[in-house]
Amino acid sequence: MSQDARNEIRAFITAKFPRMTFTDEQDIFALGFVNSLFAxxxxxxxEKAFGTRxxxxxxxxxxxxxxxxxADLVRRQQSAATAR
Structure with a gap:
């Protein structure tokens, strides 16, 4: 699941910023192409893609x-939801 989440999140970001390259561990805000509105x-x-709040x-x-x-946040939220 974690790799799937990473792939979906990366695809979403790449669709918005197609010319930017980044790794899963790079701070996308520090790279300067993402701002708080995009957050x-x-x-x-x-929330929509992974059915979580x-x-x-x-x-x-x-x-x-x-x-x-x-991806870790998604995993934590999904784990918390199944634990309820």
Whole structure:
């Protein structure tokens, strides 16, 4: 699942910024092509694509800096949902 999540997240970002190249571990905000407005798009995309809600305490920029961190966030939210 984690690799699938990474692939979907990377594809979403690449569709918005086709000329940028980045790895799953690179900070997309530090690279300078992503801003806080796009972070909200990422939140909406993740919630819709993975059928999860991101709680307020998880809505911090650090969870969205890299593809790897976003995939971890998805995994945590899906694990929490199945544990309920």
């Amino acid at each position: 909200m798009e990422l939140v909406m995309f993740i 991101i709680p307020n305490e998880e809505l911090n920029l650090d969870n969205f800096r890299t593809v790897a961190r976003m």
